[in-house]
Amino acid sequence: MINLHEYIGSIATSLTEARMISDLKSLEIAQKFAQHDLLKHFSIPRLRAQNIELTIPVAIGELETKYQKDYQPIDNIEFSAQTYSILKDVTQRTSFDRKTSVRLKAAINNEVESLEKLIKATNDETSSLQLYAAKIAEQFMAISNEKIDAPALINRISENQASQIKPKQPVKQEPKVIVESYKLQEIKPENLIQIKMTLNEEGLEWHTSEDDNGNRSSKLLPE
Incomplete structure (x- = not known):
């Protein structure tokens, strides 16, 4: 064709x-x-x-769909800040101690970068976000030593952050004959x-x- x-x-x-x-x-x-x-x-x-x-x-x-080349699924800074806020809300804290805060923010930033790459590679926003939430929950418990309901935290991150992900927008549909x-x-x-x-x-x-x-x-x- x-x-x-x-x-x-x-x-x-x-x-x-x-x-x-x-x-x-x-x-x-x-x-x-x-x-x-x-x-x-x-x-x-x-x-x-x-x-x-x-x-x-x-x-x-068939119709060949072409998508935007410079696809940015998330605002990394805002996404990281929102995740950090969720962790504070879950533990009912206004802040963490300095050492914990620095480690948490570093871990979140790394996972946000991995999330962005995964979404671009797979175009699967739901599964990528679920994996991100699971990794954040795992790292949060390891860094903070907080006893929390991990599945509940994963669900909360997934539900709250889903709206922060922008779907890839098609820019043109080209018919193949x-x-x-x-x-x-x-x-x-x-x-x-x-x-x-x-x-x-x-x-x-x-x-x-x-x-x-x-x-x-x-x-x-x-x-």
Whole structure:
């Protein structure tokens, strides 16, 4: 399968290249005419394409979804701060001692970075958050020596932090089409799409101009 815009573009490009080949042949003929005593008075044959009408059968194969390249699923600083607040709430503390606080914040920051990478790699926000919550609960109990209900803490982190994760947004959906004749023959006629194109040739010529200072410039302009 091929992207629809690439397929249509390739057809238009092929017609342009066909015109180029035709012009090169006209140039070759012009050189021969110029060297002939009688033919040099004749006009040079040249093909001009006008209103080329094409009917192209295709079938939609699938839609290819393209997502934003610079995907940032979470705000790391805010996510870390919210997790730290949850740990304080669970233990009903306004703060931890300095040593515990420093270790907890370092552990949270590391796990937040791992969470971000995991979401980007798997695109599975739910499972990634569950794993993050389990690791935070494990590290919290190891660092603080608090006796807490680990499953309850995991659920609380997962529920409270789920809204902080931004889903990956699609930026474009590109249809892929089936164009091979042998494949199209196997598809029901009602499932085929007929693309009708009308191409009009518009030539361009180089036009050279000179300003008052003698500077020459060339531009491509319509014939």
